[in-house]
Amino acid sequence: MTTQTLVQYFAKTPVRNPTSISYKDISTQIAKTLFNSGIEPFKTTPSLLSNLNSHITHLVLSDTNLPPHACLHFFNFLRQNPSLYSHRPDLQAHVTLICRLYEAQKFAEMKKVFNYIVTDANLRCSIVNLISLIESGNQQPKFVEKFCDLLFRVYADNRLFEDALGVFDYMERSGLKIDERSCIAFLLALKRCDHIEMCFKFFRKMVDANVEITVYSISIMIDGLCKRGDVEMARDLMDEMVVKGIKPNLYTYNTLLNGFVKRKDAVGVNEMLSLMQRDQVAYNVVTYTLLTDWYGNSGKMVEVEKMFDEMHERGVEADVHVYTTVISWNCKSGNMRRAFTLFDDLTERGIVPNSHIYGAMIDGVCKVGQVEAAEMLLKDMQRQGLDVNEVIFNTLMNGYCKKGMIDEALKVMAIMEKKGFEAGPFAYNTIASGLCKVKRYNEAKKWLFTMMERGLALNTVNFSTLIGICCKEGNLEEAKWLFEDMKMKGVKPNSFTYNTLIHGYSKKGNIKQAYRLKCKMEEMGMTPDVYTYTSLIHGERVFGKLDEAMILFNEMIEKGFIPNAVTYTTLITGLSKEGRSDEAFRLYDEMIASGLTPDDKLCSSLVAFIQPSLSCEGFLKSERINLINS
């Protein structure tokens, strides 16, 4: 809407004009009817409003004899029954009503009217024009302040960020007091849309505009920074708030704790816990959820259960979130018995299981190969009135794929699509990896190509899977092309992607290229892990370079990585083949001591030069130590 049309709205004709006088009469009549009998007469006799126009509407709404709530009823009636007269309430009617509602301090209702202005394409106008409307009405500064505050909030709620910023700037320029709570609504709206950078810039603007800053907005900023991965910066912000005399609270600490937990940063986690202890901030159920997740992720199931017990002992009531985490970690560690016990417990405590809990349980039973149990859980879930969502469908598909039951997985996918869920990158990837498992590489590729043909962009995981397939086929040229293509398309390779390629090159004998990729991933800020090292060790070993393999092995241990069964097996097999039995057995002992189980192949390779007649099983039972010592 232009200034021109706004001027027309407010260019009120003097009362002297005979037409206006009759408008006044009509409006007075309408107001009287409303006052005495409410909205009903207009419902039964719509002709009472046959002469209505925007001017009369304005006069009715601004009639001080009519209480604000009656104005609101009239306004809503007009909005809901546009067919009764030629036009819906215009911008002027909205602003007039806002003024009346302010008189009655009906802020929630005012917000609703602002929402109409902001969302109705016919009413939207520039902030300057909108504010000029009320300024021309010579309103009290307090009203202008409230008007701007609500407008700012409504723009924020509707994600009209630039407009919201316009109001903020106007308020600052005009010296109006800006409420931190409204700024919080804006910060949260930005955060929900992942506009963290804008969030941060706005926070600085708040500081510059002398908006009162409390622990609330700082905690939101800390969370935004943590979610963006800038945990250090978030930590600094907390220090900054302490210097300014603002004390962090349970929310602030939990937010930072979450940042460190997600980053697997033990130093950070411990620091947060000791700060909480120092400040005597007691853990709540959120803290315990984070801590059970922390220990679960570190493979410390005993600690998970300890935390869960401590929570109960301290009288902190468990909720569905903490149960989901504890159940999920038990499922991931294969302890389904415990998971089912917890599942029964939560129902007894009156907690209603939701789709997240069922999701964790279904995944758990699938991981131990019990797809039948997954189907039962699914039925149970449906009996509870819970809808099967996309995540559950993907979990089930994965369960079938892991068992090599591709046809069943495809049936699930068909049902999922029939239910209106379009298969996405997760579903396609699950099917593709399922097909890889049974070595149907061409079909696996086809599924990922189909996904692209359906207009879905491949994500990092999809590209990694595709690269992995090419590597398995020995087609490193295609793998390299895909790697370049993904970068060109702006899809960032992660450590999985690098590891897949490193594995491919190592297996193919191009160890130089594998090392180059290891350097590249380090340059990109990714840390080579046990998989990177194992692939490289394998690459060196295949070509008989055992010394180089041992250097890598020692390097990975120095860096704090714990070798897995594959790492040990690769090295021990290589050493055995070279006849370096002492080193082979030393590593074997180390492997057993760290609780890893050797597979048949490994046993055979060792048995070969100790006692060729012994079976693998026999070797394990024969107290090998004695054999070596003798």
Next chain:
DNA sequence: TTAGGGTTAG
């Protein structure tokens, strides 16, 4: 007015 949970790739 601020914080936490389930699925996929090596």
